[in-house]
Amino acid sequence: MANNIIVKESKINNKGVFAGRDFKKGEIVLPWQANTILTMEEVKKLPPEERHYIANFKDGQFLHQQEPERYVNHSCDPNTESGENCDIAIRDIKAGEEITSDYAKAKMNIHFECNCGSKNCRKQI
Numbered sequence: 213m214a215n216n217i218i219v220k221e222s223k224i225n226n227k228g229v230f231a232g233r234d235f236k237k238g239e240i241v242l243p244w245q246a247n248t249i250l251t252m253e254e255v256k257k258l259p260p261e262e263r264h265y266i267a268n269f270k271d272g273q274f275l276h277q278q279e280p281e282r283y284v285n286h287s288c289d290p291n292t293e294s295g296e297n298c299d300i301a302i303r304d305i306k307a308g309e310e311i312t313s314d315y316a317k318a319k320m321n322i323h324f325e326c327n328c329g330s331k332n333c334r335k336q337i
Contacts (some may be wrong), residue, residue, distance in 0.1 A: 217242060217280050217311070224285040224328055228310045235305040241292050242284065242299040242311060248275045286337060287312035289330035 215232040222228025235241050250258075255266055258275075265282045266275055284292070284299060290312045292299040299313060312328070316337055326337050 219280045219283050222283075222285055222310060224287070224310065224312070227283045228285045228312075229280045229283050231305050231307050231309050231311060233307050235301045237301050237303050239301050240295070240298045241301050241305065242281055244281050244297045244299075250275055284311055284313050285328070286315040286326065287328040287330055288314065288326060288333045288337075289328070290314045290317075293317060 218230045218232045219227055220230060222230075229242065231241070250266070255263065255275075258266075262275070281299070287310075291301060291303055291305050291309065292311055292313050293302050294300075294313065294317075299311065305311070316334075324337055326333050326335055
């Protein structure tokens with residue numbers, strides 16, 4: 213993945229993931245590394261700041277533990293969607309653009325005030 217993905221400061225939320233090169237619609241942007249499947253009981257035991265990295269998965273709750281995937285921020289106008297253990301471009305993405313996903317569509321179990329800045333922002337997720 214070398215220079216394809218860059219983790220740096222984000223206007224959306226602290227750290228973010230940015231494209232180090234152009235990606236075409238349908239291309240895998242970010243393959244997920246080693247992650248952990250948790251039960252709801254295990255999720256409830258996590259500190260609140262770790263619950264931010266949870267997504268629903270077919271066999272339980274998926275905890276993103278590795279960089280860079282844990283730093284993909286939410287956007288109400290995302291440029292990727294979750295695929296089979298990866299984030300896939302849903303439109304062309306230019307180098308330097310922040311990689312984002314819609315947490316509501318990814319069925320992440322978190323609720324927060326949105327700070328994505330999109331003209332289509334839903335304000336609450």
